[in-house]
Amino acid sequence: MTGGAAERMTRRPGRMRPSSGATITDVAQAAGVSRATVSRVMNGRPTVDAAIAERVRRVVDELGYKPSRVAQSLSLGRTSTVGVIVPDLGNPSFQQILHGVNRSAAAAGYRVLVADSAETPDDEPALIEDVRRRTDAVIVCSPRMNADTLAALLPRVQPIALVNRDEPVDAPRVVVDSGAGVAEMCRHLIGLGHRRIVHLDGPVGSNAQAARLRGLTAIGEEHPEVELVRLPCGSTIDEGHAVFDQARATGSTAIIGFNDLVALGVLEAARDRGVRVPRDLSVVGFDDIPFARLSSPALTTMSVDLEEVGETAWRALEARMKGEEEDGPRVFAPVLVPRASVDPVA
Amino acid sequence: MTGGAAERMTRRPGRMRPSSGATITDVAQAAGVSRATVSRVMNGRPTVDAAIAERVRRVVDELGYKPSRVAQSLSLGRTSTVGVIVPDLGNPSFQQILHGVNRSAAAAGYRVLVADSAETPDDEPALIEDVRRRTDAVIVCSPRMNADTLAALLPRVQPIALVNRDEPVDAPRVVVDSGAGVAEMCRHLIGLGHRRIVHLDGPVGSNAQAARLRGLTAIGEEHPEVELVRLPCGSTIDEGHAVFDQARATGSTAIIGFNDLVALGVLEAARDRGVRVPRDLSVVGFDDIPFARLSSPALTTMSVDLEEVGETAWRALEARMKGEEEDGPRVFAPVLVPRASVDPVA
DNA sequence: CTGAAAGCGCTTACAG
């Protein structure tokens, strides 16, 4: 008991607590008990005398006392907060994953701290470390940094879970099998008679992009009669829009966007140019974001439930925090959703 | 200096720090200096002897020491974290606002903690208080709780900024002028000859919905010759889809969705029913989410830059934290974006 | 059932 409220007030400037700002010491003094007892009452320990507990609760109400989570975190050694780091908060795919993580983390009593690396791989390690220092664990979505950097980072930020990064590292992973997905999409298009298909590549170094390459290579071997073209593009509507003329110039009858955003950009560009989809050109995406079914024409795409991916990432992380053993990456196989943006080739 | 690392390890179970887990005490011991000196070096205070500082830095690197943000927060009395509370993380409008807040908060050295009230007004106050206790301040988007509850909550969670809630309370506010927006949209439709228009209402109790009512009332007085119908709906694609038949049954020539999601749901339902938009029916939305321009037909809507709303909310909150005075709510006037989903009435 | 004390990992006025 080293100082009353007034004395404390003047000690440090710039306190950022609510104006009520009562501390456990204030409550203890007002109720005439020790801080330990207040703590016990606040935490519902049954060993407190009923009358005393009641008195403490009354004082708590009067003073509007709320325990400081920061102090609790320091004392307990955990924050009940988890970090989610994504390359771009403006990307609906990451928004869905975030939503899924938040839902399940909240159900488990955790809050979510978000961070956005703005698609800057060099900033990722420092960002992840910073977020990790404020939280009990982190979920990192689609990190763009290279394998060595990631490997060096991991031990510094455990526990960590990885989404869409499937190198065999010491961390639980949930991955969308993009390679199998793009292969299935190709088979669908080939089955409809397409013989020249252009794939709009995603961000360089992204895990999904590497997986696509593997899928495309497999299809190339499976179907030597089919010409698979690749074009550098990206992951946004605008990038899809910008690459349209180039894609068109390949003479392909079908365009596979790296994701739905890219495909939607392509659709928009096609409309601008008077190219009729799917009559003149088939266009497909990847992810099945909520708007894929609303585009004109409705977009054929590979569907993966990204909210569930987020929930799964949380569960994997939670298991890790409890010290449970891994049993390999959790793989989501995308499923084909045929809609109206694809026509057979005569 | 009360214990070495080994001793500490056994004191409490369940530490959630990275395995490196060095503390300032470990560094101080290894470098043969006091913790104060380590702290000074870490914080770049220029008063430390160069040789000593260098020695400390070397030890820091060797041990992989990173200061605990939790301990810093407790000591400094601030977390450099701001909370953002939204009714639904799955709603693109809130995602955009979140994105804007995150961008500007990050630039100012703050991290963002998100929370989702799952459109449950009763849970909002407790949620906001909880988030506030982990952060230095909060931004609350479109709170659904009633005015009295909000008024009672505010003093407990200062500093707080409000988005889309324009009661004159003691908190900086940034609001979208939905009333003026819907009025402008109505005038646009009326100018094109529409005489019976149905408005699909948003969530009961939402600020935007109340503002819409005021706008619709004003239009009703301005244009007694026009029939304005209202239908309870909501704020999601599915709710827009579900209310379509009812809206159609009103015999209106134009439907105003509470937001773009609702309007997109309406568009989808129209397609399902074989109703041609805009030929048979005009449909408009509100917000101009990124997908509004990509729908079929492209959606006429009222545009508001929600990322900028988020950025503005952050700046308003930042000003408040610095103790600056308010000069009234910051109002965003939505602007009409005519696209392809509206036709004149013959 | 209750309290004094130590501890969580930092920061910073204060004294040298």
Next chain:
DNA sequence: CTGAAAGCGCTTACAG
């Protein structure tokens, strides 16, 4: 320039 000490606001083994 540097360190001992006090403090941030909690929790909990320990002793009574």
